Each structure stands twice: as structure tokens, then as C-alpha cells.
Amino acid sequence: MNQGLVLALDIGGTNARGEVLDARLGAPLVRADLPTPERDGEATIATIASLCRLLLAGLSDVDRSRVCAVGLAVPGIIEGPTGVVRLASNLGWSDEPVAARLSALLGLDVVLHHDVTAAGVAEHRLGAGAGASDLLAVFIGTGMAALVVAGGEVVSGGLHQAGEIGHIPVEQGGRPCPCGQTGCLEMYASARAIGRAYGALTGDPDATSLDVVTALGSDPRADSVWAEAMDWLAHGLLGPITLLSPARVVLGGGLSASGAVLVDALRSRLDVLSHVAAVPEIVTASLGQRAGVLGSGLATFDAIERRQLV
Amino acid sequence: MNQGLVLALDIGGTNARGEVLDARLGAPLVRADLPTPERDGEATIATIASLCRLLLAGLSDVDRSRVCAVGLAVPGIIEGPTGVVRLASNLGWSDEPVAARLSALLGLDVVLHHDVTAAGVAEHRLGAGAGASDLLAVFIGTGMAALVVAGGEVVSGGLHQAGEIGHIPVEQGGRPCPCGQTGCLEMYASARAIGRAYGALTGDPDATSLDVVTALGSDPRADSVWAEAMDWLAHGLLGPITLLSPARVVLGGGLSASGAVLVDALRSRLDVLSHVAAVPEIVTASLGQRAGVLGSGLATFDAIERRQLV
Structure with a gap:
């Protein structure tokens, strides 16, 4: 089993939820939520970066060094391999290279997931x-x-x-x-x-x-x-x-x-x-409102497993 | 590639079609058709056995010894593993152990397939x-x-x-x-x-x-x-x-x-x-009307490959 940690996020139109999860996907090491800015793409990027920093700040130095990737579930159309969000109207993104921008801000690999797929995968595997x-x-x-x-x-x-x-x-x-x-x-x-x-x-x-x-x-x-x-x-x-x-x-x-x-x-x-x-x-x-975050974490550990990153 | 031959049959409500195929699924070594008896389950079993014997009779002694199984595409509900046709009203079968009965008559393994699945698989793989x-x-x-x-x-x-x-x-x-x-x-x-x-x-x-x-x-x-x-x-x-x-x-x-x-x-x-x-x-x-026969052959070679028989 992977020994790393993932920052698992689910960016809804109203709230951005985040948890730090290990590969067992049990209780989070840290969790935090922030309100999602209203249809403002730039502000949403900044909010996600803040949420990640908030999650990282809640970890011990040892655990912080175990964080290996960010998983991001978003309500939009994603170009999988490139990490570009083609359209997420509720978040104000259109052809936005979300993964690359966040990766540059955070110094971590960022993997995008469709929010319904993430929640569905979580219900399928854990719920x-x-x-x-x-x-x-x-x-x-x-x-x-x-x-x-x-x-x-x-x-x-x-x-x-x-x-x-x-x-x-x-x-x-x-x-x-x-x-x-x-x-x-x-x-x-x-x-x-x-x-x-x-x-x-x-x-x-x-x-x-x-x-x-x-x-x-x-x-x-x-x-x-x-x-x-x-x-x-x-x-x-x-x-x-x-x-x-x-x-x-x-x-x-x-x-x-x-x-x-x-x-x-x-x-x-x-x-x-x-x-x-x-x-x-x-x-x-x-799994209720945790489904998106758990699915984001699951799919990100899967991506690590497939050696797509890390 | 499997060196054997399969008797591939497609039993429609009007005609029973048969071909002897090798694993390349190209032109048949022999082909034959018989009219399907009208909603008479016993007569349909006999017709299928006759069709198989007709196909075998068209082969050389050497090729006849290469025949390893019969594939049977039928318009009905099949219990896969047991080879029982639960219901095929156009053929007059209800809870009929078709595979076992034909196998006893012919001395060959018999594999059942749903006719639409067989035709669809043939179009998917070859058409x-x-x-x-x-x-x-x-x-x-x-x-x-x-x-x-x-x-x-x-x-x-x-x-x-x-x-x-x-x-x-x-x-x-x-x-x-x-x-x-x-x-x-x-x-x-x-x-x-x-x-x-x-x-x-x-x-x-x-x-x-x-x-x-x-x-x-x-x-x-x-x-x-x-x-x-x-x-x-x-x-x-x-x-x-x-x-x-x-x-x-x-x-x-x-x-x-x-x-x-x-x-x-x-x-x-x-x-x-x-x-x-x-x-x-x-x-x-x-693939036209050959689709069912080709799919029956394909699925039967697949079953042999998976070591389900022979």
C-alpha cells in the first residue's frame, strides 16, 4: 500500500471541501472547507490553493513530507491527460489549464476528476x-x-x-x-x-x-x-x-x-x-457529502498506482 | 492460434445456418442451412443434430478429426454456465438442457450463445x-x-x-x-x-x-x-x-x-x-446474415481459449 498522503478536494459551486487522506481512505488526517467564489475562475484557483495550504498547515512536518499529490473533483468537462478544464461554468473556467496552474502554485502533482465520476466511484468502491x-x-x-x-x-x-x-x-x-x-x-x-x-x-x-x-x-x-x-x-x-x-x-x-x-x-x-x-x-x-472528496482521493491513489505520476 | 475447427450455428426462427470455421474466421470450409421446425423443441434439436452431421459430412477425414466444438447461437434466454435454454419461444424450448442433449448426440462439446450477442460481437470484432x-x-x-x-x-x-x-x-x-x-x-x-x-x-x-x-x-x-x-x-x-x-x-x-x-x-x-x-x-x-454464425464461431473459440472446454 502506498505510504503517501493525498490532498483530496471536491470543488462544488457553493463549497470547496478538502481532506488529507492516506491510501486506506478512512478518517481524514485533516479536513477543511472554504466557500467557492461565485463564477470567478481566478478567485477559484486562489481559493483552491488556499484550501491546500490550510490542509498542509494542519499536518505535522513528518506528515507534510508524505503528501504526494492533490486530487481535484470539479463539476465540469475535463480533458483528462492534460489536466485542462474545458468548461466548468459554475466555477468560471473555460479552457483553463487548472492542473498546471495549481501544480506551479503548490509544487505538487495535481490530478483532475469529474465530480460525479468521483462520487460514483467512491459509492461503488466504499459506499x-x-x-x-x-x-x-x-x-x-x-x-x-x-x-x-x-x-x-x-x-x-x-x-x-x-x-x-x-x-x-x-x-x-x-x-x-x-x-x-x-x-x-x-x-x-x-x-x-x-x-x-x-x-x-x-x-x-x-x-x-x-x-x-x-x-x-x-x-x-x-x-x-x-x-x-x-x-x-x-x-x-x-x-x-x-x-x-x-x-x-x-x-x-x-x-x-x-x-x-x-x-x-x-x-x-x-x-x-x-x-x-x-x-x-x-x-x-x-457516503453523503464526503463522496466527492473520497472519490477524488481514491482516483488520485489509483493514478499514482498506475504510475501516471509521482 | 488454435488449430481446431468449430461447427458454428445460428438457429433463427425460420432458418438454421451452419458453417465450419477455423480460428481465423475467414471463408467457411463447409456451409449448410436447414429450415427450422416451427416452435417444435424436439424437432429443433433433431434439426440441429442433422445440420451438424451435414457439416461434418462435408469435411475430409483429416479435417473432421480437427473439429473440437459446436457453437450455437439461439434467440432465447440462456443460463450460460450450464448450457440450459431457459426460454426460446420461437424454437419451442423452455428450461431445455440443449447443450447437454446435443453433446450426447454428437460427441462434441456444445457452447450456447445469445444470437444478438453473437451477431454484435462479430460486428464488433470483424465487421x-x-x-x-x-x-x-x-x-x-x-x-x-x-x-x-x-x-x-x-x-x-x-x-x-x-x-x-x-x-x-x-x-x-x-x-x-x-x-x-x-x-x-x-x-x-x-x-x-x-x-x-x-x-x-x-x-x-x-x-x-x-x-x-x-x-x-x-x-x-x-x-x-x-x-x-x-x-x-x-x-x-x-x-x-x-x-x-x-x-x-x-x-x-x-x-x-x-x-x-x-x-x-x-x-x-x-x-x-x-x-x-x-x-x-x-x-x-x-456482415449481413453471416454475423450470427461468425459470432457463434468467435465466441466458441474464445471459450476454448479460456479453457472452458477442450
Whole structure:
């Protein structure tokens, strides 16, 4: 086992989280968070560098000398080998050589990861997906994205864009999506879509999917919004399940905080809808908000293992 | 390279095709076809045994001694390791120990393969999918089925039912499918669905998808049936493309005989519809009706290679 340490970071649109991890990926030696600057690419680079320095400052001199790389999970399109972020609109980056710039600032190798891939890999190897070599991890929050694991391997796709489950069309000529398509699954079943649909009925522009789940059984408007969203979710996920025959579906992201309510709603619909595919086991993610950081650490140790660096 | 020969068979609902192949999988040493008995499981076993004996009879004594196994591609649900066909309704088999029975009749090891998997593997390794390690092979005939290849490996799924692309739901509460679901893609875009939709307009109960393609540009009814089917096909395939990001889509089965008309119809629609996924290369299958036999041979030599037999 690698004796080094990794600074594992997960840069979200709101918070930048960091942990110092060893190869066992247990409890962090140090952890720290900083708020992410709002769509300001330069400020985000500076914040990440500060977060790394904060993490390093928390280590003993001996442990500081063991740090061998920085892993960075980001919500954007990454050119893997070069470490360039092609587009991360929430972070204000476009064709930004993030790995090279941070590496120059910190004097450490920097490895970039897609945030959903990182979180999915963590759930697959350490969390609710452990033990399943064929699984679909679906993260449902503001948008929706997925990690497909087949035969134990992450599917990244020949065109390197696998996982965009939120943009699977579920209704021909359906609801317009900011992406330019119509009928994208995330316009019907994301946490944001559920919150908005409820807000449109109640007049509360700040309504969230949590409000809907909380009001289930007491507010018929919440019941109907939830039922409709779950109908679309089941309809949308039945396609990937029918094509890929995963043994397990792991539900993560903000909506998965609703736990059994979500799992039961989806499972009961799939049991009725599916006549061809066997319905897989459906569970919620188990690593919570640590998933991105853990996946970033995992994937960085993997990269070291493959001698891509250090 | 293995010096042996394989009797490679593809048992369709209408014809049973056979070839004697060596490990280079070039031109067959012998080939023979027999009509498949109609949904009569016992007669089908006898026909397969006859076809094997016919193939063996065509070989020299020296070559006959080189035959090391029989590969059998069948349209049904197979329990891989045991060689039992759980269900192949077109062949009249249900929980039938096909491999063991044929092996006893012929004195040769018998390896079963799913016919679409076999044809897809052949297109992937020897045909229109060669060189692409991430591809979606879609066979469109009476029904629709697919082979997914990711990272060079065939995706069979944790529940072993991957590939049922014809039963991806494309319309919530849509057209009823004999499988029991509603809105299955094959009810909109299979060769049979296209022929039936045209027949409903022309009054010809025997209308086929070939009739539609032939009448394009001269019969507005054909134009509208084709356009609607292609809209659904593009809508239905955009989901798998968006999730899996394949580099290439190979279109096989009866409908692929329409060639560029099909490829162009699908590509032009995907170019317009897709705003998130990069549109993969779209090509027609190149091995035609030999694909199943070649895939049966390939997969059988693979099994020998893995020392599963001989």
C-alpha cells in the first residue's frame, strides 16, 4: 500500500471541501472547507490553493513530507491527460489549464476528476455500491448525472461524455431544458424540478424538494407533484435498466436525503412498469457529502498506482 | 492460434445456418442451412443434430478429426454456465438442457450463445464495429435488440439481461407492447412496426418496412410513416447515446438493408436533437446474415481459449 498522503478536494459551486487522506481512505488526517467564489475562475484557483495550504498547515512536518499529490473533483468537462478544464461554468473556467496552474502554485502533482465520476466511484468502491460490479449510480440534485459501472469498470464512453442521465429525453417535444433539448429527464425529476413544480402550486418561489417530501400525506399538492415526478423518474430510469441490466441502482445527491420515501416510490413503480428487465436492488448512497472528496482521493491513489505520476 | 475447427450455428426462427470455421474466421470450409421446425423443441434439436452431421459430412477425414466444438447461437434466454435454454419461444424450448442433449448426440462439446450477442460481437470484432472499443450495435427487425460494448468489453449486466433496447419506454402510457409494457421503442421503430403502420394506411396487411423505403418520395403515406418512425428511433436512441457516449452506433438487422436512407435519417435527427451528447459515427452492419454464425464461431473459440472446454 502506498505510504503517501493525498490532498483530496471536491470543488462544488457553493463549497470547496478538502481532506488529507492516506491510501486506506478512512478518517481524514485533516479536513477543511472554504466557500467557492461565485463564477470567478481566478478567485477559484486562489481559493483552491488556499484550501491546500490550510490542509498542509494542519499536518505535522513528518506528515507534510508524505503528501504526494492533490486530487481535484470539479463539476465540469475535463480533458483528462492534460489536466485542462474545458468548461466548468459554475466555477468560471473555460479552457483553463487548472492542473498546471495549481501544480506551479503548490509544487505538487495535481490530478483532475469529474465530480460525479468521483462520487460514483467512491459509492461503488466504499459506499452503497460496494460488491456490485454492474451498477448505475444516479445523483439527483439541481441537475441529474450518473456513473455507469459495467463488469467492475467505470464506463466513460468512446466520446468521453458518459453519465449525462439528466439529459435522456423522456418526452418527445416535452419541457424545454436550458441545454437546448426538450423533454430532458432532469426537467421532470431533479430536486430542482420537484421544488419548482411545488412552488408553482403554492406560490412559494423558494420551495424545495425537501418541502415536498415533508408535506407528503398532509398536502395533496405535494402528493401530486411527488407522484408525477416519481412516475417520470421510473419511466426515465427504466430505459437504462432495460439496456444495461445493472444489479443495483444507487441514488445519491440532494434528493436521496429523502431516503426510503424515494427508494420505495421508485421501486414500487419499476415493479409495475418493468415486464422485460429484472428490477435491480435500489438503495440510497451512503457516503453523503464526503463522496466527492473520497472519490477524488481514491482516483488520485489509483493514478499514482498506475504510475501516471509521482 | 488454435488449430481446431468449430461447427458454428445460428438457429433463427425460420432458418438454421451452419458453417465450419477455423480460428481465423475467414471463408467457411463447409456451409449448410436447414429450415427450422416451427416452435417444435424436439424437432429443433433433431434439426440441429442433422445440420451438424451435414457439416461434418462435408469435411475430409483429416479435417473432421480437427473439429473440437459446436457453437450455437439461439434467440432465447440462456443460463450460460450450464448450457440450459431457459426460454426460446420461437424454437419451442423452455428450461431445455440443449447443450447437454446435443453433446450426447454428437460427441462434441456444445457452447450456447445469445444470437444478438453473437451477431454484435462479430460486428464488433470483424465487421462495422471493428476498431471502436465503445459501441452500440442495434439490430432492428421484427423486434429490436442491442449489444453494448464499453471499454472493449461486452456489457452483459449484473442481472444478465443487458441489450433489450426494444423495450426502452419512449412514451409514457404509449402503444401497448406484447411484453406487457406500454411505449416500448420497438412498437414505434422496428421493421415490423414500420410495415404495420404503412399497411394500416394502404390496407395491405402484408406491407413491410422495405415497401415503405421503396415508396419514399413517391408515396406521401410512406414518407410520413418513415419520418414518424425515424423521429421515435432518434428519440429512443438519444437516451443510450447520452448515457453511454459510444464512439459508434452500428445498425443491423432487416431494417439496416435500407442502408444510407436509414443512416442519414437517424444522423440528421440526432444532429438536431442532441445538445449534450456528441453524436457518434453511425454505420450499417457489414456482415449481413453471416454475423450470427461468425459470432457463434468467435465466441466458441474464445471459450476454448479460456479453457472452458477442450
